[in-house]
Amino acid sequence: MMSSSAIGSATPSETCTCVVGLQWGDEAKGKLVDLLGEDHDIVVRYNGGANAGHTIVRDGRSFKLSLLPAGVLNPRLTSVIGNGVVVYPPRFIEEVTQIREAGIEVGGNLMVSERAHVVFPYHMEEERLSETDSEGAIGTTGRGIGPCYQDKVGRVCGIRVGDLLSPDHLRDRLRRVVPWKNRWIQALASGGNAQVFDADKLTQEYLHYGESLRPHVADTCQFLRQSLQQGRRILFEAAQGSLLDIDHGTYPFVTSSSSSPAGIWSGSGVPARRLTRVIGVVKAYTTRVGRGPFPTELTDGPEGTGESIRRKGREYGTVTGRPRRVGWLDLVALRYAAAVSDVDELAVTLLDVLSCVREIAICTAYEIHGERRSDFPADARQLEAATPVLEYLPGWYGEELTQARRFADLPSAARRYVDRVAEELGVPVGIVSVGPDRDQTIIR
Numbered sequence: 001m002m003s004s005s006a007i008g009s010a011t012p013s014e015t016c017t018c019v020v021g022l023q024w025g026d027e028a029k030g031k032l033v034d035l036l037g038e039d040h041d042i043v044v045r046y047n048g049g050a051n052a053g054h055t056i057v058r059d060g061r062s063f064k065l066s067l068l069p070a071g072v073l074n075p076r077l078t079s080v081i082g083n084g085v086v087v088y089p090p091r092f093i094e095e096v097t098q099i100r101e102a103g104i105e106v107g108g109n110l111m112v113s114e115r116a117h118v119v120f121p122y123h124m125e126e127e128r129l130s131e132t133d134s135e136g137a138i139g140t141t142g143r144g145i146g147p148c149y150q151d152k153v154g155r156v157c158g159i160r161v162g163d164l165l166s167p168d169h170l171r172d173r174l175r176r177v178v179p180w181k182n183r184w185i186q187a188l189a190s191g192g193n194a195q196v197f198d199a200d201k202l203t204q205e206y207l208h209y210g211e212s213l214r215p216h217v218a219d220t221c222q223f224l225r226q227s228l229q230q231g232r233r234i235l236f237e238a239a240q241g242s243l244l245d246i247d248h249g250t251y252p253f254v255t256s257s258s259s260s261p262a263g264i265w266s267g268s269g270v271p272a273r274r275l276t277r278v279i280g281v282v283k284a285y286t287t288r289v290g291r292g293p294f295p296t297e298l299t300d301g302p303e304g305t306g307e308s309i310r311r312k313g314r315e316y317g318t319v320t321g322r323p324r325r326v327g328w329l330d331l332v333a334l335r336y337a338a339a340v341s342d343v344d345e346l347a348v349t350l351l352d353v354l355s356c357v358r359e360i361a362i363c364t365a366y367e368i369h370g371e372r373r374s375d376f377p378a379d380a381r382q383l384e385a386a387t388p389v390l391e392y393l394p395g396w397y398g399e400e401l402t403q404a405r406r407f408a409d410l411p412s413a414a415r416r417y418v419d420r421v422a423e424e425l426g427v428p429v430g431i432v433s434v435g436p437d438r439d440q441t442i443i444r
């Protein structure tokens with residue numbers, strides 16, 4: 001197990017950046033983390049688990065990472081899975097193997113917090129059963145995320161990465177937890193099909209995973225604080241988006257972690273006030289996977305604008321392959337998300353995709369039960385009832401943006417669109433992305 005010595009306070013010149021999504025996920029955070037990684041030394045995931053799907057295109061090769069920080073693609077960087085992440089060890093091992101097979105070195109440059117909680121197959125079974133209730137289903141990724149965080153907060157059943165390194169302790173723990181889980185699963189199934197688990201078999205399996213994880217397991221909180229003191233530059237890679245945040249998102253149609261920068265302090269041990277830059281990633285339109293309110297959703301059928309955007313943007317979930325729901329840019333939701341995440345600048349991504357529509361709409365307010373509102377309601381039922389007030393802007397139909405490398409290369413309508421977003425949110429746009437490749441990026 002790695003160790004690091006005692007730490008003091010950080011230096012004033014530190015660089016601590018967060019890349020955070022401002023919608024319902026899939027804003028192209030992975031691409032930006034990969035790009036910005038060049039200016040940092042450490043990349044940290046602080047929330048979520050293998051529910052994320054971050055696609056990174058590097059040198060013509062595409063990598064899909066669910067659990068590992070995007071920093072692992074650059075062996076110069078140290079990548080950290082923070083204590084706020086929930087770790088499914090088989091996925092960890094699969095992703096490490098995938099990266100090694102691509103010829104990229106992974107060793108001591110990948111660290112996992114001993115405090116991170118572990119996802120077990122009973123979490124997935126619990127989730128499967130609760131998601132079969134069509135009324136209460138959230139449309140989750142099925143990765144056991146919610147039940148694992150429930151166990152963490154409930155304390156009685158939580159098991160952490162550090163526990164996988166102590167055979168007797170893990171066996172004792174699972175012998176207590178598994179019978180309880182089996183009873184719970186059977187109750188959820190109420191006579192229907194349910195998978196039950198054997199504590200000793202799970203112990204064997206997870207001790208084996210523990211051995212694979214052991215070289216990476218560390219007190220990452222201490223490592224990160226010490227790194228700050230040494231002037232190392234840290235990049236936080238949020239999973240999901242601010243509107244999926246457990247506290248600030250469209251509850252209950254959210255994920256079970258703090259996906260805004262609010263999660264950094266608790267999920268990594270780095271105090272929030274050390275953050276020097278928060279980059280809010282905004283897709284040029286909106287997508288959502290799973291259930292929940294989506295006021296600007298386009299439901300205009302297989303020949304409609306929604307489907308054109310879905311096809312051009314390849315809007316299918318990385319984790320589950322589900323078609324993503326597609327809609328116009330929602331400035332009401334974005335103003336709220338930018339405030340929640342306290343962003344310093346914006347990155348507008350997938351702008352090239354909007355070349356497929358003739359006229360582009362943006363939502364500037366909602367009508368809810370006959371009342372015009374510009375605030376983002378906390379109650380999902382009010383959001384469900386919201387009709388978007390749309391403003392139509394001239395598009396740049398048929399003009400490909402993928403070759404643009406300077407802001408001036410963009411058609412004037414596309415420049416106006418980006419400027420409008422900055423104006424509405426009161427935050428400058430520093431980055432514009434016009435394609436999945438690294439070089440398809442405009443830095444202003």
Ligand code: GDP
Pocket residue numbers: 021025026027028029030031052053054055056057312313314318349350351352353433434435436437
């Ligand atoms: P993340 O979860 O926020 O990292 O985003 P995803 O990786 O789930 O989804 C973004 C998708 O868009 C990925 O397939 C990226 O390769 C791709 N992508 C990223 N930036 C751009 C862009 O500017 N234009 C286009 N057309 N695709 C992009």
Ligand code: IMO
Pocket residue numbers: 021024025026027051052053054138139140141142143145146238239240241244253254255256288289290291
């Ligand atoms: P990235 O990091 C988009 C959604 C699920 C579901 C809800 C809860 O790629 O942006 P969960 O499995 O977390 O309990 O599901 O959250 N969701 C995401 N949607 N991008 C993601 O991650 C997501 N992670 C979870 O679809 O609606």
Ligand code: MG
Pocket residue numbers: 025026027052053054055318
């Ligand atoms: Mg994604």
